[in-house]
Amino acid sequence: VIGIAREVAAFSNSSLKIPEVILEEKGPKIDDIVEVIVEDKKLCPRYSTKIVDDIKMKKTPLWMQVLLKSIGIRPINCVADISNFVMWETGQPLHIFDFEKIGGKKVVIRKAKEGEKILNLDGNLRNLDSSMLVIADKEYPIAIAGVMGGLESEVTYSTKRVLIESANFNQANIMRTSKKLRLRTEASNRFEKGLDPNSTIFALNRCAQLINNYTEGNIIKGVIDIYPDPVSKWSVKLRPERANKIIGIDIKQERMEEILNSLELKVKKLKEVNRKVIEVQIPTFRTDLRSEVDLIEEVARMHNFDNIQAILPVHSQKGGLNREQNIVRNLKNVIISKGFYEVWNFSFDHPKSFDLLRLDEKDQLRNAIELQNPITKEHTIMRTTLIPSLLNTVRINLFRGETSIYIFELAKKFSPKEGQFLPDEPLYLGVAACGLIKQSHWLEKAEEVDFYLIKGLLEKIYESLYIKDLKFLPLTHPSFHPGKSAKILIGNKELGILGQIHPEVQNNFHLDKPVYIMELDCNILIEESQKCMYFQEIIKHPKSVIDLAIIVDEQVSWSQISDIVKEEGGKKLEELRLFDIYRGEQIEKGKKSMAFNLSFRDPKGSLTDREVNIITNRIIKALKEKISAKLRE
Incomplete structure (x- = not known):
C-alpha cells in the first residue's frame, strides 16, 4: 500500500505520508531472552526480530477485518491479522511465533537436514532437503524460511508472548524451495521478486506497535538485527539526449529531473558543462532500477505514455529473405x-x-x-x-x-x-x-x-x-x-x-x-539446389522412340537399370521412362520383367535407324554384362 501511495503522490504532485511508528518498550532486554544465530548469511542477508510480552488476545478490530476481507484474506486472530495487514501495508512479509513453543529459546536460521520434516500451518507434513532454508529452534524446524510457518509454533488465543520475524531471504532460494514443495504463498511470492533489506526494521516496529495497541502487550526492550553486509544506495547515470531518442519525443532535462525527484530518486547537482549527463541516486526500495534504460522507462511512464505519439520506425534498409x-x-x-x-x-x-x-x-x-x-x-x-x-x-x-x-x-x-x-x-x-x-x-x-x-x-x-x-x-x-x-x-x-x-x-x-x-x-x-533455372533451345529435329522389355533378378532396382541406360545412352538419350513391371507365369520365379521406353534426339540433325540401333545395342549389352539382364521376346 505504501508503494502504491508513493506512486499516487508522484503522479498527483502530492506529499507522501507514512504511518508514524513510536514504540514504548518495557522489561528486560531482548538479548537476555532469546538467542538468534544465522548460519547461512548468503541465503539470509538480514534477520530482524522483536518480542512482545503479556499479550491479551482480543478480536481483530472491525476496520482491519473489513480491509483484510476486501483483499481475500480470512481473519484468524488479532496477532496473525496484524502481521498480514503490515505485510500488505509495507510489502515486507512477517512471521510471528508463539515464543513459549520455541525449544531452548533459541532461533537458528540454517539449511534443512536431509530427511527432516515439518508440519506446516496448512496441516500438511512436508519433507525437506538440504537446499531449503529453515527457521529452527534448538532441535527442529519451526518454519520454512520465506514460505510458511510451522503448526507447532502457531500463535493461538492462549498465546502470551510472541516473537516477530522480519527478514530478507535470497529470492532464488525461495523460488526453488517454493517450486520443489509446490507451495506458493503471499510471502514467497514477494520474496521471489526481491525485497529491500532495509525495510525489515520499519515493518517490524510497525507490527510491534499495532500488537501493543490492540492486545495491551509490552514490547521488550531492543531488537536483534543481524545484518552483516548492509546494502547502500547506488547511482545510475542518465543521458537526457539518449532518453529522448529512445522515448521518441523531446522532454526537457528539467522535466526529467522533476519526474525523478517526485519518485524519491535524488538527482545530484552537476556543473553546467556536464548537463548532458544526470547522476541519479537510487533508494534501496527501488530494487528494479539498475541501469539507464530503467530510468528512461520511469521518465516515459510518468510523462504519460498517452503523450507519446505512435510513429512507425524509419528503416534505411529493405528486409528480405536470404x-x-x-x-x-x-x-x-x-x-x-x-x-x-x-x-x-x-x-x-x-x-x-x-x-x-x-x-x-x-x-x-x-x-x-x-x-x-x-x-x-x-x-x-x-x-x-x-x-x-x-x-x-x-x-x-x-x-x-x-x-x-x-x-x-x-x-x-x-x-x-x-x-x-x-x-x-x-x-x-x-x-x-x-x-x-x-x-x-x-x-x-x-x-x-x-x-x-x-x-x-x-x-x-x-x-x-x-x-x-x-x-x-x-x-x-x-x-x-x-x-x-x-x-x-x-x-x-x-x-x-x-x-x-x-x-x-x-x-x-x-x-x-x-x-x-x-x-x-x-x-x-x-x-x-540450383541458384537459377537453365533454358535450352527447342530441338527442331524429330525424336526416335524405342521400347525395351528386359528380365532381371527380383533384387535388381530400377535405379541400377536407369544408371546403366543413361551412361550408355549418352547425350543423345533425351528421356527414359519406366512404364511396366510384370511378375507372373510367363516369367521365371525370382525374376521380373521391366518395360521402358527410350527417346533419342540429336540437336545437330535427325538420327538414322542405324545410329539408334548402335546405341540401343550398346545399352542391351551393358545390361546383360552388369546385371545379367535378358531381352524379353
Whole structure:
C-alpha cells in the first residue's frame, strides 16, 4: 500500500505520508531472552526480530477485518491479522511465533537436514532437503524460511508472548524451495521478486506497535538485527539526449529531473558543462532500477505514455529473405500445393520411441540429449528423428475419424557434438501419408495411399529446386517395410529415406492403416539446389522412340537399370521412362520383367535407324554384362 501511495503522490504532485511508528518498550532486554544465530548469511542477508510480552488476545478490530476481507484474506486472530495487514501495508512479509513453543529459546536460521520434516500451518507434513532454508529452534524446524510457518509454533488465543520475524531471504532460494514443495504463498511470492533489506526494521516496529495497541502487550526492550553486509544506495547515470531518442519525443532535462525527484530518486547537482549527463541516486526500495534504460522507462511512464505519439520506425534498409529462407518457403509451397498440411510438434520425445521404432541398441539415433527439467514425463529428451512425432499425429487424426491424412513438418533434429556444449541442429523435412488418395465414387473405386505417392512428391520437390542426379537404392531399415522402402541419394550424398512403415512399428504406434513416411535432410536440399533455372533451345529435329522389355533378378532396382541406360545412352538419350513391371507365369520365379521406353534426339540433325540401333545395342549389352539382364521376346 505504501508503494502504491508513493506512486499516487508522484503522479498527483502530492506529499507522501507514512504511518508514524513510536514504540514504548518495557522489561528486560531482548538479548537476555532469546538467542538468534544465522548460519547461512548468503541465503539470509538480514534477520530482524522483536518480542512482545503479556499479550491479551482480543478480536481483530472491525476496520482491519473489513480491509483484510476486501483483499481475500480470512481473519484468524488479532496477532496473525496484524502481521498480514503490515505485510500488505509495507510489502515486507512477517512471521510471528508463539515464543513459549520455541525449544531452548533459541532461533537458528540454517539449511534443512536431509530427511527432516515439518508440519506446516496448512496441516500438511512436508519433507525437506538440504537446499531449503529453515527457521529452527534448538532441535527442529519451526518454519520454512520465506514460505510458511510451522503448526507447532502457531500463535493461538492462549498465546502470551510472541516473537516477530522480519527478514530478507535470497529470492532464488525461495523460488526453488517454493517450486520443489509446490507451495506458493503471499510471502514467497514477494520474496521471489526481491525485497529491500532495509525495510525489515520499519515493518517490524510497525507490527510491534499495532500488537501493543490492540492486545495491551509490552514490547521488550531492543531488537536483534543481524545484518552483516548492509546494502547502500547506488547511482545510475542518465543521458537526457539518449532518453529522448529512445522515448521518441523531446522532454526537457528539467522535466526529467522533476519526474525523478517526485519518485524519491535524488538527482545530484552537476556543473553546467556536464548537463548532458544526470547522476541519479537510487533508494534501496527501488530494487528494479539498475541501469539507464530503467530510468528512461520511469521518465516515459510518468510523462504519460498517452503523450507519446505512435510513429512507425524509419528503416534505411529493405528486409528480405536470404537464399536458404527462399528455398524453404518454396519447399513448403510445393508440398502444400500437392494437398499436404503442415504440422508443428514438440521438439521433445521419450526414449521409448526408439523401441517403438525397432531401433538397434547401438543405433546413433539413440544418442539423444536429455532434458534437465522436462515439462512432462513423456518429453524427456530432444528428438533425433521426426518419425515418432509424425506417427503420433497420424494416430490422433485416425482416432478422430480422418480417412485421408497428408502431413509434413519442417523442423530441427538435435544430436550432441563431441567436445562441444551446443548440439548439432540440422533442419529436416518429415512427410507422412495414410488413408485414401481418392474416395469411392459410383464410377471409381477408392484408392489407398502407396509408395509412389510419396515418391512422386519427392520428384516434384527436386524438380522445383532444379536438383539433378537423384537416385533411389534399396533400403534395409528396422523401422521400414522390407521391399517397400528406399534410400535417397543426390550424387554420393545421402539425402534421406522413404517408404512404408514396418508392420510391427505400425502396431507399436496403434495404427490400423499402413503409413508412408519420408524424412529428408534439408541442408543437403539447400546445398544441392540450383541458384537459377537453365533454358535450352527447342530441338527442331524429330525424336526416335524405342521400347525395351528386359528380365532381371527380383533384387535388381530400377535405379541400377536407369544408371546403366543413361551412361550408355549418352547425350543423345533425351528421356527414359519406366512404364511396366510384370511378375507372373510367363516369367521365371525370382525374376521380373521391366518395360521402358527410350527417346533419342540429336540437336545437330535427325538420327538414322542405324545410329539408334548402335546405341540401343550398346545399352542391351551393358545390361546383360552388369546385371545379367535378358531381352524379353
